[in-house]
Amino acid sequence: MPIATVNPATGETVRTFDAQGPEEIERCLADAAAAFASYRATDFAERSALLTGAADLLEADIEDIARTMTTEMGKPLAAARAEAAKCVKAMRWYAQHAESLLADELPAEADVRDSGARAVRARYRPLGVVLAVMPWNFPLWQVVRFAAPALMAGNVGLLKHASNVPQTALYLGGLFTRAGYPSGCFQTLLIGAGAVEAVLRDSRVAAATLTGSEPAGRAVASVAGSEVKKTVLELGGSDPFVVMPSADIAQAAKTAVTARVQNNGQSCIAAKRFIAHTDVYDEFAERFTAGMAALRVGDPMQDSTDVGPLATEQGRTDLEELVDDAVRQGASVLCGGRRPQGMERGWYYEPTVLADISETMRIDQEETFGPVATLYRVADLDEAVERANHTPFGLSSNVWTRDADEIERFARDLQAGGVYVNGMTASHPALPFGGVKRSGYGRELSGHGIREFCNVTTVWQAV
Template identity: 55%
Template sequence: MDVINPATGERVDSYDEHTQSEVETALEDATSAFEEWRRRPLREREDLLAAAGDVLRENKGEYAETMTEEMGKPIEQAVSEVEKCAWACDHYAEHASSYLEADHHPSPPGTTAKTVYEPLGPVLAVMPWNFPFWQVFRFAAPYLTAGNVGFLKHASNVPGCALAIEEVFREAGYPEGVFRSLLISSDEIEDLLGDERVRAATLTGSGGAGRAIASTAGENLKKTVLELGGSDPYVVLDDADLEAAATTGAWARNQNGGQSCIAAKRFVVVDEVYDEFVDRFVDAVDSLAVGDPMDEETDMGPQARQDLLDELHEQVEASVEAGATVETGGEPLDREGAYYPPTVLTDVPEGSPADTEELFGPVAAVYRVGGESEAIEKANDTEFGLGASLWTTDLDRAERLATEVEAGCVYVNELVKSDPRVPFGGIKESGYGRELSADGIKEFTNRKTVWLTDEPDTDVPVE
């Protein structure tokens, strides 16, 4: 696996893929480790997770530089990502016990009926390059603490991040085999998921990858959680704080180079404030500093790979040919590296790529709509359903409209984000299942009913 720095186009490192023999050893080690790990007191697993958070903080500069070098994330955003991973570790170290506490149910006198949450076993995580640490810890922090063990199949352009994450758990004191990064190709995922020792899988990625995982898992009757693409609407109503909406919107679209499933991608603005919003929005977008991702003043670095930039530009060109107007940006930057500028498209035609496809880069599509009902209709006019952002100063109005938006989460007067305190996930083509919070830690557990009684009632029919 060759690592190409997207800011320079130069190869900076190379890693050997794991052999079939090494993968087999990892499976055997994980199976053995699970039998001990699942019986480790939860308090001890929480303590180890807290230690992992400490390791992350102690080495955040090193891990951030690895991220930036491998996929181009601006260094300050990379440091923030490591800190967010440490926060997730802190959260589950503090709350896992309460999240996994048994639920008690009504039952006859003299009996106790409850649901307990037990781990499933080895879980395969197939993770993307765009948030190479956060996506993994979003999976690992809850699932390992619940008593599962994990395999990471990371994106092939971030092998250094994959191995660094394995190092975090090793340095924190986790037993051998509880977490392993496997440097393997995507072609090997099907066989790995088909192995009886792997009990479940989670994927963050494209719709095609999600369908492939779901199909193989379904054939083998294995639980999956999928977080797929998004084309999140950013709805600006007539009473919105336009300066805040424009400034936050510029960041919501362009942070991480616009390479985020939950980035604001379709800006739906009511006619009454459309012109003023577009002016403010374009100004805010133009103020973002594009440059060397190792420079702390940089807001946006390169795209993660040249082929991703090329695909994005093809979508922009096709949308412009169909009738979209470029307000700013729209052409790759004439400089070394995979740089694409923050871009704003208006007059986006129905059916064009900017209208119907996920643009995984710094390109915003802005729509003019007549009013509130048309705004919600346009917001829902997508195959995706990951997140949505609503902008209005009337919170009663916002709460009413939030129920009409087809998405896994709705944020009012904020950008969409994932937060360990609340469940995260999508609907429709954006996937299924939930990560984070109490829902997330329970996804890969056996919800086992336990019924206790002192004196069996032999007269009750059994069915």
């Protein structure tokens, strides 16, 4: 894939970039290693001041960077502004809380004495240069949620961003430089996927984090494993949205629409499979379908637009193939199911709801990365849990019920990294984020996220 900005609303190539060659990559690696040698010794006050400065700059740039994101991957402009504002919030949160999150841990006095020591503490120390392989769907947020905790922990970063968001990638590299970070602390690599392995194998790179497809995750994890390097992977999801009889059906249906089409439906934590108890299925399906059908598809630069184009032409083709396969096998199209009429330019697809899904359909097991929802009817709580878990993914989940016993059952038995009750999944800097099964491993955000790329060092002192 060329490194280029291609406007998904028009299909036009806006700007292309040359990939960095071996000499430039070597310079970036050398600069990163040199930066870590000194940056690791900075204290939390210094790091906090730098990250706060970066947050201030980003806040001033929100309108410009929002337009860049919308141009590069098609998210509605209002959503792009919100993404940038969320990044500012996360940066300030880590600037404020990192020191307490990484404070030395002291065991109980009895355990200290039993170990034969006068004093013992566990200390968090940075690992070094961390390679981040990031996706296009949240081109600012995905990077900041790695970079903010990693930099506050004393690590330095190398960013290999998706090839279709190069201008956002370059903005991020420049942002931290403008904020006063020492040279080499955070750099953008303009390289293709084929160059990632060599960078990851380089001895100066200590660890890697990847958000993206399952094949990409397997590739990075395989290389890192062979080099015995730490990785954190977030590989997507097919999140269930379960509606039980005690739920507020009108509110559940309204939230379900937002949960499915956020970011034009291209979100790992977007609800994708909608599972309704038979007692409320008809009402939920009617309300949900009406809400999806009422969405305005159009130019993402217009604030009146609800759903913009898919980010890539191939992404739309992949989505169409899933829908077409389901329809051929008997799925019912309640709304959508095609490209919008009169919108020949750009990679648009109508908000779509499919029912009568069978297990032979690809869409039953594969992630739908676009504004397409599948509906399932279940007879009881047991079937709801079984259907929710009937996928190779386990990122997050949404359940709608006012029954305390049902809430406890879902929280206990759903195979997911998160269970959101009577609301939709959303990431927050104070809450751990990540999945199980083929959604990956490790956690981002919160104290769990900042500790992922730390060496937990036991310091034992006899006298």
